[in-house]
Amino acid sequence: MTHDPALLEMRSITKTFPGVTALADVNLAVRAGEIHAICGENGAGKSTLMKVLSGVYPHGTYTGDIVYQGEEVRFHDIRASERAGIVIIHQELALVPGMSITENIFLGNEPRRRGAIDWKAAQRRALELMEQVGLQEDPDTLIKDIGIGKQQLVEIAKAFAKDVKLLILDEPTAALNEADSQHLLDLLRGFRERGITSIIISHKLNEIEAVADSITILRDGRTIESLDVKADGVNEDRIVRGMVGRELSSRFPDHLPDIGEVFFEVRDWTVRHPNSAERLVCKGSSFHVRRGEIVGFAGLMGAGRTELAMSLFGRSYGVYLSGTVVKDGEEIQLRSVADAIRHGLAYVSEDRKAIGLNLIDDIKTSMVAAKLQKISTYGVIDPVGEYRAAEEYRKNLKIKTPSVDEGVMKLSGGNQQKVVLAKWMFTDPDLLILDEPTRGIDVGAKYEIYGIIQRLADQGKGVIVISSELPELIGLCDRVYTMFEGAITGDVPRRDATPELLMKQMTSMKKTPTP
Amino acid sequence: MSRIKDLQKNLFGGTTSNVRQFGMIFTLVAIVLLFEIWTGGLTLTSGNLIAVVSQYSYILILAIGMLMVIVAGHIDLSVGSVAAFTGIVVAKAMQEFSIPWPLGIALGLAVGAVIGAWQGFWVAYVGVPAFIVTLAGMLLFRGGNQYIGNADTVPVLDGFRTIGAGFLPEVGPDTGYNNLTLLLGLAACLGVVWREWKTRQTRRTMNADVAPMWITVLRLAVMLGVIVFATLRFASGRVGTSLPISGIILIVLVLGYSYYTRHTIGGRHIYAVGGNARAAELSGVKLKRVNFLVMMNMSVLAALAGMIFVARSSASGPQDGLSWELDAIAAVFIGGAAVSGGLGTISGSIVGGLVMALLNNGLQLEGVGSDMVQIIKGLVLLLAVAFDVYNKSQDRFSIIGSLMRPFSRGAPTAPAGEPRPAPDSDKARVAG
Numbered sequence: 001m002t003h004d005p006a007l008l009e010m011r012s013i014t015k016t017f018p019g020v021t022a023l024a025d026v027n028l029a030v031r032a033g034e035i036h037a038i039c040g041e042n043g044a045g046k047s048t049l050m051k052v053l054s055g056v057y058p059h060g061t062y063t064g065d066i067v068y069q070g071e072e073v074r075f076h077d078i079r080a081s082e083r084a085g086i087v088i089i090h091q092e093l094a095l096v097p098g099m100s101i102t103e104n105i106f107l108g109n110e111p112r113r114r115g116a117i118d119w120k121a122a123q124r125r126a127l128e129l130m131e132q133v134g135l136q137e138d139p140d141t142l143i144k145d146i147g148i149g150k151q152q153l154v155e156i157a158k159a160f161a162k163d164v165k166l167l168i169l170d171e172p173t174a175a176l177n178e179a180d181s182q183h184l185l186d187l188l189r190g191f192r193e194r195g196i197t198s199i200i201i202s203h204k205l206n207e208i209e210a211v212a213d214s215i216t217i218l219r220d221g222r223t224i225e226s227l228d229v230k231a232d233g234v235n236e237d238r239i240v241r242g243m244v245g246r247e248l249s250s251r252f253p254d255h256l257p258d259i260g261e262v263f264f265e266v267r268d269w270t271v272r273h274p275n276s277a278e279r280l281v282c283k284g285s286s287f288h289v290r291r292g293e294i295v296g297f298a299g300l301m302g303a304g305r306t307e308l309a310m311s312l313f314g315r316s317y318g319v320y321l322s323g324t325v326v327k328d329g330e331e332i333q334l335r336s337v338a339d340a341i342r343h344g345l346a347y348v349s350e351d352r353k354a355i356g357l358n359l360i361d362d363i364k365t366s367m368v369a370a371k372l373q374k375i376s377t378y379g380v381i382d383p384v385g386e387y388r389a390a391e392e393y394r395k396n397l398k399i400k401t402p403s404v405d406e407g408v409m410k411l412s413g414g415n416q417q418k419v420v421l422a423k424w425m426f427t428d429p430d431l432l433i434l435d436e437p438t439r440g441i442d443v444g445a446k447y448e449i450y451g452i453i454q455r456l457a458d459q460g461k462g463v464i465v466i467s468s469e470l471p472e473l474i475g476l477c478d479r480v481y482t483m484f485e486g487a488i489t490g491d492v493p494r495r496d497a498t499p500e501l502l503m504k505q506m507t508s509m510k511k512t513p514t515p
Numbered sequence: 516m517s518r519i520k521d522l523q524k525n526l527f528g529g530t531t532s533n534v535r536q537f538g539m540i541f542t543l544v545a546i547v548l549l550f551e552i553w554t555g556g557l558t559l560t561s562g563n564l565i566a567v568v569s570q571y572s573y574i575l576i577l578a579i580g581m582l583m584v585i586v587a588g589h590i591d592l593s594v595g596s597v598a599a600f601t602g603i604v605v606a607k608a609m610q611e612f613s614i615p616w617p618l619g620i621a622l623g624l625a626v627g628a629v630i631g632a633w634q635g636f637w638v639a640y641v642g643v644p645a646f647i648v649t650l651a652g653m654l655l656f657r658g659g660n661q662y663i664g665n666a667d668t669v670p671v672l673d674g675f676r677t678i679g680a681g682f683l684p685e686v687g688p689d690t691g692y693n694n695l696t697l698l699l700g701l702a703a704c705l706g707v708v709w710r711e712w713k714t715r716q717t718r719r720t721m722n723a724d725v726a727p728m729w730i731t732v733l734r735l736a737v738m739l740g741v742i743v744f745a746t747l748r749f750a751s752g753r754v755g756t757s758l759p760i761s762g763i764i765l766i767v768l769v770l771g772y773s774y775y776t777r778h779t780i781g782g783r784h785i786y787a788v789g790g791n792a793r794a795a796e797l798s799g800v801k802l803k804r805v806n807f808l809v810m811m812n813m814s815v816l817a818a819l820a821g822m823i824f825v826a827r828s829s830a831s832g833p834q835d836g837l838s839w840e841l842d843a844i845a846a847v848f849i850g851g852a853a854v855s856g857g858l859g860t861i862s863g864s865i866v867g868g869l870v871m872a873l874l875n876n877g878l879q880l881e882g883v884g885s886d887m888v889q890i891i892k893g894l895v896l897l898l899a900v901a902f903d904v905y906n907k908s909q910d911r912f913s914i915i916g917s918l919m920r921p922f923s924r925g926a927p928t929a930p931a932g933e934p935r936p937a938p939d940s941d942k943a944r945v946a947g
């Protein structure tokens with residue numbers, strides 16, 4: 001593939017913000033018709049580089065040259081880069097939920113006939129584009145009625161409608177389940193056959209290893225290296241080494257579990273969907289957690305793991321129908337979040353930005369938000385107590401920030417996640433439910449989060465980890481429950497947990513007896 | 516050079532620089548000076564200052580409640596109508612059933628509480644957007660005012676007039692000043708010094724940067740200077756006038772609510788709900804209760820403002836409280852609150868309200884017609900918020916900032932890799 005000419009070259013790109021250099025002398029060369037991956041920890045500068053390329057940061061706000069199709073280009077806004085055939089698909093999809101697939105595909109790019117939108121042509125073209133991306137749906141279906149995987153495909157179809165030459169995907173599979181991710185990766189391979197060049201930014205290194213032709217690794221705003229996957233014999237460990245600048249001997253810290261007796265038990269937990277009386281999201285689920293135990297919940301998207309967790313946590317989701325919770329031998333009532341917190345439950349949500357944090361808060365305010373009583377007398381908050389508590393967690397969890405007065409918005413994903421963990425550790429919980437605790441955070445921070453989880457377990461707390469990454473569950477948990485369509489289908493101890501077994505139980509109603 | 520940096524950093528916001536706050540106070544001072552010169556010294560006379568306070572205190576009282584409503588992510592369009600409705604109910608009750616005036620005040624507050632509970636119910640427990648609920652309330656209570664008062668004017672008792680037209684009485688020896696006002700001024704000075712000392716103590720225990728001593732002294736000097744000046748002006752009014760009672764009510768409310776919003780769990784919850792309602796709910800905040808109380812509190816304050824207005828104009832009429840909601844909302848936004856909720860301070864809103872009040876007053880003193888006054892006020896509101904929006908879109912760039920830049924060259928700027936949503940910490944500490 002080396003004979004292919006470079007489609008895109010970014011040379012010595014430097015971009016500074018007041019006080020910070022986000023990109024220092026970064027180089028990127030993408031050959032025509034390849035899949036090029038950009039890897040790096042959060043904050044390494046991947047997104048900034050793509051924003052420079054797509055004109056979000058217009059020409060003049062950075063230094064360095066962009067050479068595209070052999071010519072130097074200067075994009076002043078996103079429209080300019082799109083006209084040149086560079087389309088970026090962001091992690092947060094830019095679709096209008098209340099509009100149909102067709103309408104979304106041609107949003108801002110509507111085919112016209114005598115001044116009016118030509119819906120017939122749009123419809124026809126939409127079907128063609130959907131065919132190309134392997135999306136089988138009625139083009140009149142509203143976006144809100146299709147799953148996230150299909151929405152992703154609509155985004156790609158939308159890019160195709162603009163006659164894309166260079167497709168940039170930022171964390172395209174972060175929110176997708178295994179099957180949808182696979183489909184997307186196949187699609188990318190198909191594009192390569194047709195000569196479309198793609199840049200993919202992803203934290204899922206196995207996917208990169210599987211699909212990419214070459215890889216550029218960024219660290220701290222600098223280009224560390226560019227690798228040719230086949231020629232350099234690149235594997236995951238090799239990428240990780242480049243990203244973190246050291247060899248990660250193990251992805252999980254060593255841990256000797258110290259497991260006590262069962263202290264938390266849920267029996268026949270049944271919850272229905274908030275808007276639909278027939279749909280049960282939890283079907284008579286029963287499970288238990290021991291002191292000091294890390295319990296995993298595996299399941300595909302829609303299996304009901306988050307729904308189970310949130311309905312337990314003060315009925316924050318759905319409508320409670322039946323079931324009991326027993327903690328330390330006594331039945332407890334969890335009618336509100338306040339009840340749940342009082343009984344020592346903590347729930348760290350999967351979407352820290354949308355529902356886990358108030359992003360306009362500063363670090364210390366966020367950390368104490370779930371148990372203000374602890375630092376208050378008669379409802380008056382003690383600023384010194386607040387500061388001391390926040391400082392303690394900042395040090396213990398190694399949160400990288402100049403001060404706890406900084407806004408949480410400014411932190412990287414991993415550090416934000418630590419703030420959320422601190423917020424819930426501050427409530428002195430006995431049982432922590434962590435929903436996708438490492439989603440969207442980089443390898444180094446993941447390792448630290450695993451360490452924190454293990455320390456919590458060592459303090460005699462129970463920890464539930466909900467995760468879509470099987471290796472994470474297998475590497476971290478002492479026991480793993482599997483869920484399928486709202487029911488618990490398996491209870492697998494660590495020694496038996498293999499991806500194959502878990503996957504089998506995650507995809508079938510029958511409870512497979514564990515050997 | 517570094518001194519100017521320190522000054523910029525510490526003079527107005529405890530420790531963190533707060534461009535917005537600085538900008539507002541800067542604007543307020545500029546407006547005062549501008550009109551003082553333009554009107555040939557009329558703006559800062561005792562008589563005018565007293566008039567400004569009694570004329571605008573009810574708007575500022577509304578701004579307090581409105582700030583909390585807006586921080587929680589709502590809006591209240593009904594305050595003018597609620598004020599007018601309460602005014603007529605109280606006036607009628609005193610006229611028809613000759614209830615004593617203190618009972619009248621209690622009745623007014625109760626009416627406000629009931630109306631507030633009504634609106635809070637729809638907003639918090641039914642989930643109707645506050646915009647709609649209070650738009651309905653605006654019509655409902657305006658109509659109610661005219662229904663009860665037969666679209667007529669109803670006079671109120673003299674005793675009742677104290678809260679709107681009363682002043683601190685003359686007591687003690689004849690010093691040539693109003694003694695109670697002097698005492699109040701002294702208390703304010705002591706309070707400011709104590710607070711400053713307390714802040715330094717706290718920051719020292721937290722191992723945080725303590726402002727250099729000369730900054731503290733300078734800031735104290737400025738604040739004490741302003742207080743002493745205001746005290747003398749208010750105390751030396753025409754005999755029988757001094758600091759208006761309505762001004763005292765306002766000061767008490769500002770202090771109380773500032774403390775509540777900044778230092779208590781309840782106050783923290785309002786910001787949490789406005790910042791991210793779902794996150795707040797999942798942190799154990801009782802969302803519905805917070806929304807209910809915020810809306811209810813607003814109506815109680817509107818009732819109080821209505822009674823003060825009626826007391827001042829000595830009668831309740833059908834035109835009372837027209838477009839007050841707009842003045843109150845404008846004050847809050849000029850004072851730096853975010854349209855999306857979660858950000859804003861009581862002190863900022865008061866400064867915003869004062870900017871509007873002094874602008875109004877100065878233009879009136881100059882004989883500018885109400886047509887031009889409205890145009891100018893509209894532009895000020897637009898520019899103040901535009902300034903904010905621009906400021907955010909430019910990662911901290913600001914007009915004030917650029918004015919200050921020649922002095923602060925070499926000063927490290929806060930890292931801003933991500934565009935900041937807003938000055939993040941202004942709700943925690945603000946010179947107020």
